[in-house]
Amino acid sequence: MSRQKYAVVDIETTGGxxxxxxxxxxxxxxxxxxxxxxxxxxxxxxxRSIPPHITRITGITNEMVEDxxxxxxxxxxxxxxxxxxxxxxxxxxxxxxFIREEFRSLGFTFTKRKLCSVRLSRxxxxxxxxxxxxxxxKYFKIEVNNRHRAxxxxxxxxxxxxxxxxxxxxxxxxxxxxxxxxxLTKLPQGITPEMVESLPESCGVYYMSxxxxxxxxxxxxxxIQERIKQHFSKDHTKANKLLRKVADISYELTGNELxxxxxxxxxxxQVMPEVNKIQKNRHYAYAIVKAEDKSGYFKYDVVKAxxxxxxxxxxxxxxxxxxxxxxxxxVHGLCMKVNGLDKGQTSxxxxxxxxxxxxxxxxxxxITYNERFEYSMESINRIFEENFIILDEGRHKDExxxxxxxxxxxxxxxxxxxDLESYGIEELKESVHYRKLNxxxxxxxxxxxxxxxxxxxxxx
Ligand SMILES: [Zn+2]
Numbered sequence: 001m002s003r004q005k006y007a008v009v010d011i012e013t014t015g016g017x018x019x020x021x022x023x024x025x026x027x028x029x030x031x032x033x034x035x036x037x038x039x040x041x042x043x044x045x046x047x048r049s050i051p052p053h054i055t056r057i058t059g060i061t062n063e064m065v066e067d068x069x070x071x072x073x074x075x076x077x078x079x080x081x082x083x084x085x086x087x088x089x090x091x092x093x094x095x096x097x098f099i100r101e102e103f104r105s106l107g108f109t110f111t112k113r114k115l116c117s118v119r120l121s122r123x124x125x126x127x128x129x130x131x132x133x134x135x136x137x138k139y140f141k142i143e144v145n146n147r148h149r150a151x152x153x154x155x156x157x158x159x160x161x162x163x164x165x166x167x168x169x170x171x172x173x174x175x176x177x178x179x180x181x182x183x184l185t186k187l188p189q190g191i192t193p194e195m196v197e198s199l200p201e202s203c204g205v206y207y208m209s210x211x212x213x214x215x216x217x218x219x220x221x222x223x224i225q226e227r228i229k230q231h232f233s234k235d236h237t238k239a240n241k242l243l244r245k246v247a248d249i250s251y252e253l254t255g256n257e258l259x260x261x262x263x264x265x266x267x268x269x270q271v272m273p274e275v276n277k278i279q280k281n282r283h284y285a286y287a288i289v290k291a292e293d294k295s296g297y298f299k300y301d302v303v304k305a306x307x308x309x310x311x312x313x314x315x316x317x318x319x320x321x322x323x324x325x326x327x328x329x330x331v332h333g334l335c336m337k338v339n340g341l342d343k344g345q346t347s348x349x350x351x352x353x354x355x356x357x358x359x360x361x362x363x364x365x366x367i368t369y370n371e372r373f374e375y376s377m378e379s380i381n382r383i384f385e386e387n388f389i390i391l392d393e394g395r396h397k398d399e400x401x402x403x404x405x406x407x408x409x410x411x412x413x414x415x416x417x418x419d420l421e422s423y424g425i426e427e428l429k430e431s432v433h434y435r436k437l438n439x440x441x442x443x444x445x446x447x448x449x450x451x452x453x454x455x456x457x458x459x460x
Contacts, residue, residue, distance in 0.1 A: 003032040003080050005085035006115070009095050009156035010160060012058045014050050018097040022046035024060050025069060026099075027150035028081050029158045033165045036158065041151045043068035058148045087112040088195040090133045090157045100201065100435060107205045107396040109200040109253075110227060113193070117157050117164070122163040125405055132347050136160050140149045186232050190247040199225040204253040205263045208275075211247040217275040220264035241275055255395040256261040258448050260405065265440045277306070279435045282315030284440055297338045298357050298373040299327045300380070305440075312381045314439050324380065332376035333360035335369070382408035390449075391421060391456040403445065404432045410441045425460040 015021035023044045031037035041178045045068045092114045103110035146152045201223045208217040223226035226322035254260040264270035291301040302321040315321040336342035350356035357364040390403040403413045414431040
């Protein structure tokens with residue numbers, strides 16, 4: 001077996017935010033724990049100007065990158081040199097996110113096993129005052145010519161990585177450290193670390209199936225790979241069940257959180273995977289349904305959400321469901337007793353104050369009462385008062401996701417190319433894949449809107 005390869009990476013950028021800023025320089029040094037076996041470096045034209053305060057740190061000017069290749073021109077070289085190695089960087093999150101974002105904007109999903117040399121240094125050399133690259137360079141008296149240029153920083157990081165690996169006297173300790181670095185301790189028998197590391201670190205829905213191909217768990221996350229690791233590293237009944245049974249993991253990207261929440265809701269309802277079923281805390285555990293009492297009056301009942309196919313609306317608790325029934329009863333002049341809100345022997349409280357027309361004592365017949373009840377049903381399940389479309393991020397940078405709300409409900413979602421974004425409502429609606437009405441999806445969408453006031457919404 002050949003030695004483990006480490007790709008020590010350093011990048012310089014136009015700033016600190018991966019979704020906004022761009023790479024101006026990249027260096028990759030391939031190190032096998034003993035020596036450097038390959039390397040790659042290039043300035044990168046970021047296609048925007050470098051702020052002066054950044055140039056002061058890195059020494060990289062706009063003139064220097066003017067004729068440099070753009071990222072897409074070196075993308076293949078970057079992939080090639082990183083192949084079969086663990087991605088290492090000093091504060092790996094930074095470099096990794098930038099590179100991932102560059103690939104994302106080209107329509108590719110970039111995933112690698114990764115290690116952080118800051119974290120490893122803390123373990124290997126405890127008690128230092130600072131683990132910043134500059135501090136470690138000083139501490140180990142490493143000679144570096146151009147601090148804050150990609151190659152020199154990557155080179156210094158490689159020297160430090162060498163010192164970390166040297167410290168480990170046996171192979172096992174090295175591999176334990178690598179394992180710890182990638183936080184993978186337990187995996188189901190049929191799942192390899194490589195399979196997990198090849199899952200995208202993007203937003204979507206994932207499916208775990210057993211060895212007969214049956215889906216036993218469906219979940220969603222804004223980072224599928226990270227969430228899958230968490231599933232197996234926990235120690236409780238669900239994790240253990242998954243560890244025993246999962247033989248394969250697949251996924252579908254959604255591009256944004258809202259689509260993954262909604263997709264998960266639909267898929268769980270449709271597939272009813274056995275491990276999802278044992279989860280007690282689904283978001284909306286209670287539902288209101290329409291029922292009929294012995295005398296033929298329609299009434300609202302609160303039931304466990306998983307016990308019904310015909311929920312009118314969903315709730316976090318029995319209490320909040322009852323509160324909604326109370327409101328509807330009040331507004332539509334329904335009977336408290338018929339709806340189970342008044343347990344008294346005679347007429348209901350509302351009858352006494354002329355808000356109930358007497359279904360409780362047979363004063364009003366079912367035929368007229370039920371008519372008002374039917375009318376009240378429209379308001380119990382009408383979640384949205386207006387028709388509108390929400391535009392959110394798509395699965396790649398040239399795409400947008402379109403969510404449609406019409407006639408009081410979420411109707412479905414779909415994807416469009418970004419240049420169609422300015423189209424009229426009818427064109428946008430054509431991209432929508434209509435779904436069966438799903439009260440849970442209505443609530444997911446409403447809650448998401450409440451917690452994300454910055455969404456792009458077009459009313460019609
Ligand atoms: Zn009454």
